[in-house]
Amino acid sequence: MQMEQIKEAITCFPCLADITEEDWKENGISVVTLPANHIIHEGEFLESAALIMHGTVRMYKLGENGREVTLYRIHDGGCCPLMASSILGETAYEANVWIEKPTTVLFIPARIFQRWMGTYMSFRQFIFKSFAERLIIMSNLIDNMVFKSIRIRICEYLLDRTTEGQHSLTTTHDQLAIELGTAREVISRTLKAMEKEGLIHLSRGQITNIQREQLLELVE
Amino acid sequence: MQMEQIKEAITCFPCLADITEEDWKENGISVVTLPANHIIHEGEFLESAALIMHGTVRMYKLGENGREVTLYRIHDGGCCPLMASSILGETAYEANVWIEKPTTVLFIPARIFQRWMGTYMSFRQFIFKSFAERLIIMSNLIDNMVFKSIRIRICEYLLDRTTEGQHSLTTTHDQLAIELGTAREVISRTLKAMEKEGLIHLSRGQITNIQREQLLELVE
């Protein structure tokens, strides 16, 4: 690892600030940039923990029929607990990874990762917090899937991805279905119904004219 | 903490074997037995981590309509990551807890828990492994809910709870529904259909004559 890279890593992960220069010099620590649209399949083993410096990766589950559910995403400055658990718990991580944007990753070999976890409190707390966050995200996902209608879930998604000033969204029905873990046809039908009610306007690859206020009412 | 209790705690959690006597003497560490059928509601804050020495607790989500999903259970020698995350990540844990059997819990105040995590490697690894396990359990739960039919999920549940020699199960349709995160009526209908096909026999509070071999075939 070069001084440059170390500095950048610390910028992305303030919790690494305490790491000594010797520790950074350990063999096997590296910064790698992965191209977009790369996939890592379920069940592969990792010998390194991966901290995401820049970019976006999506963790998802794949059904036999080809349908998908997105479990969660990891963005700049995040780490993927499922991957980390694969190196800690000696189990292969049980999900697929989809690199959505070109992504720069800091790889830390399992044995060094383990040692740093013992030595550096801020690093340890950061990793723990990542675990805790994902657990909560996943339990809330279960909650949503079990108790909410897709219509409401679509509304929440649209509200999430837009702002007061930004009333349109570039996405396909297919992508939406993958996000929410349902079928494309279900999304198409529901969106069409919403369009008829004047809540949105549809065109190829785009949802425009999103009536945020009315959606907010529906969601409560 | 008395010597007796410390010994028992170590029996339940071998990872605590290294803890020094001084550390055990810290204020606030305690062993408490909670009665069955006690509930801890979503959103409450905890100031202690809870390690389950004996007993069973169930973590679950509750919908507005009263329906439930069981996220997972913790048994003897386990610890609850969602609870631990509430003391680590400063977020209230977002699930309900149902004490199913009288349960003996080792409580460790947050501040001591944090310190032990730094000092004791075996303790740290144990806690991490607990997190990793639950993440995997939850992601598999999502996988099951999204991609498998309830019929298959019921079969898997029945196979899980029985053995080669044990072809019956004491449970109500209501309990099954809660386990699988669906409605009681759906379970009743599906079980009835399975009974007609000769896969099981139903009586009040019991499922008997479970044809494990045939169920195994269905599940593949």
Add this chain to the structure above:
DNA sequence: TCCTGCTATGTGATCAAGTTACAGAACAGC
């Protein structure tokens, strides 16, 4: 420009699962 192929969307028919609304059976305690 038209043709071709690919991706995205729309829609009907059908099936599976969740909801509503009961009725009746089995059991527990008196």
Add this chain to the structure above:
DNA sequence: GCTGTTCTGTAACTTGATCACATAGCAGGA
């Protein structure tokens, strides 16, 4: 036995998933 409670069964209906296409929009080459 009677009574209240818990558990189970079922019909009718809504929502969501699957299957099977039809059509529309767009891109690139002939």
